[in-house]
Amino acid sequence: MNQLNLIKKVFTFICFFSILNSFSQMVVKMENIEYLNEDYGDCETINLNSYNTNNISFDPYVRVPHNTGPGGYTYTYGTLTVEYFSGSAAVELESYGINDTHWEYTDSYAYLDLPQINISLDFSLFDDTEGGSIYLVYHESIQDFIMDSCENDITFPVFSISPENVTIACDDNSLKTFTVVNENDTPGSLIYIWNVGSGWLRDGSPVSSFTTTTNSITLEPSSFPPSDVKVEPEVVNGDNFEQLISTVSLDDFNITNYTITGDDDVCDTGIYTVNNLTSNVSILSVSTSDTNIATVSLDANTGEVTVTKVSDGTVTLTVVIQNTCGQTKPLTKQLQIGLPESVFNATISGNYSICSGQNYTYTLSGANHPCVTGIVWSVTDNLSIVSQSSNTITVSEALFGSDDFAGEITASIPGTTIEVKKGVLVGTPSNTGLTLQKLGSYEFYTGEWSMLKANYTPLLYTSNEPLSITYDWQIPHSQIRSFTDTSRKDVNPNSAGQLTIGVRVQCDCGYGEWAYETFTVTNNGGGTGFEMN
Structure with a gap:
């Protein structure tokens, strides 16, 4: 029993191997493919030159193994179909029933004997605008074998224009070349129907519509912007294809070489x-x-x-x-x-105090500008000008001027209302404006503290800085208490009678004139001093 099963398995294996071997000996292909009187080989791409009624002929070639002896096999029954791939699916175009009468036999093979097949392909059959493919399929019905031929790719006419967009600078009449590109090598004699509107010259003459057998033209702009360039490829005595357009526009106005020239300042x-x-x-x-x-x-x-x-x-x-x-x-x-803000904000720099017998130089800053043609210097009558230039002045205390403590240096710009001022202190201060004040009651008493306050209020200019001075005191026959603020003194007279107190101002140039005030001191048996808040 086991031996019988083994024999069956061996027989099955031999049959299966025989079938596979037979299948491997099958051949399906298209021969003598012809389109527009041009021959194409098996698997070769066929470029069509029309969207409609493209007639293709070929001879179907099918070879199958054949053995008519004892236990022989045959693969001569089935269906032969012409199919095309639409871009998304395989679609049957033609179908032929095949039986043993459609073959020529030899000892080992049978060869299909069918007449030439003619098919017509239209653009509407395909999903993909680029095309698809065609091929043969032999479906053997006894063993259910299916064998495909190699595919011949199909392309439809596709054209483009280069360049698709052109920018032309105003008045730039340099030549422009336009070329139609045959994307899929569409066969046949092609002509090109051009429509370039207006604004173009060809070979020096105005053109609008013309036809060429070459796919490229060169044009010269004559007015700006010229019209778009349009062209329709056409197969001679055949299809007109979709119009191609090269869009023509003006380039941006380039102002790189243009600038406004002239001074940055206008006086x-x-x-x-x-x-x-x-x-x-x-x-x-x-x-x-x-x-x-x-x-x-x-x-x-x-x-x-x-x-x-x-x-x-x-x-x-x-x-x-x-x-x-x-x-x-x-x-x-x-x-x-006119004048910038910096001139209006000009300053004079230099020493604040001018001492007797010395020269001091002051500098004007911020007034240097093309519209400032000169500087007029002036000083108050307690100063003398030693020398001057456009931006500096040297001064000293006037020998026969006023004894005013405050002085002023002025730089004026002609033709404007601009005056730059510098306040200064001149020499040592006089006692004009220097006073003494007893805080509290006016009377002095022995054995009692009283507060004195010195005040100095000279005539100052608005350009003067706040005074930086100290006070020097003469207070005889008294006990004295001093403070950080030198304008104040606490006084306790030792005895009754007349008490004359002197005070003067000290500045950078030295001491000024004394100012005196006489007070009456009344005898008092005791008391407490004045307490400053």
């Missing part, structure tokens, strides 16, 4: 021009950002722009230029009109 009036201005570019308009600071006008004959000062400040000068294509672009320049 009264300033003249400005646009450099590199060519005959095909003109000034359209001029303006300033603030007419309360400066106005502007244009001389159309010379192209000169005149800026006129109205008041001090800064403005933006705008010059709008235009090319012959009507494109406009603004040019701008920042201008300082």
Whole structure:
């Protein structure tokens, strides 16, 4: 029993191997493929030249193993189909029932004997706009074998134009080349029907519509912008294909080479021009950002722009230029009109105190500007000018001037109301404006403390800094208590009678004149001193 099972298994294996071997000997292919009188090989791409009624012919070739002897086998029954791949699925195009009468036999093989097959392909059959493929399928019905031929890819006409977009600068008549690209090598004689509208020259002559047998043309712009370039590829005596368009537009107005030239500062009036201005570019308009600071006008004959000062400040000068294509672009320049803020904020630096017998130099800062043509120096009558320049002055105390403690140095800018002032202290102070004050009651008593206060209020200019002085005292026949504030003293007279007290001011140049005040001191048996708050 086991031996019988083994024999069955061996027989089954031999049959299976025989079937596989037979299948491997099958051949399915298309031969003598012809389209437009051109021959194509097996698996070769067929480029169609029309969207409709593309007639393709070929001979089907099918070879199957054949053995008519005892236990022989045959694969001569089935179906032969012509199929195409639409881009998403396999679709049957033609179908032929096959039996043993459709073959030519030899000892080992049978060869299918069918007439030439003719098929017609249209663009509508395919999902993919690029096309698909065609191939043969032999479905053997007894053993249920299926064998496919190699696929022949199918492409439909696809054209493009290069470049698709063109930008042309205004008045740039450099040549432009346009080329139709045959993406899928569409066969046949092609012509190209061009429509270029207006604004183009071809070989020096104006053109609008024309036909070429070459896929490339060269044009010269003659007006700006010229029209879009359009073309329809066409197979001679065949299909017209979709119109191709190369979009033509004006390039941006390039103003890199154009600038406003002229001074950055306008004292009264300033003249400005646009450099590199060519005959095909003109000034359209001029303006300033603030007419309360400066106005502007244009001389159309010379192209000169005149800026006129109205008041001090800064403005933006705008010059709008235009090319012959009507494109406009603004040019701008920042201008300082009149005097800048730095001049109004100018300062005089130098020593605060001017002592007798010495010279002191002072410097004007912040007034250096093209619109400042000079400086006029002046001083108060307690000072003398030793020397001066545009930005410095050297002074000394006047020998025969007033004895005012405060003085002033002034730098004036002609043609303006600007005066830069520096307050100074001159020499040592007189006792004018120096007073003594007893705080509390006016009377002095022996054995009792009283508070004295010195006050110095000389005539000062607004340009003077706050006084930096100390006080020196003469207080005889008394006990004295001093304070950090030297303008104050606490006094306790030793005896009754007249008490004369002196005080003077000390500054950087030394001591000033004494000022005296006499007080009456009354005898008192005791008491407490004045307490300062």
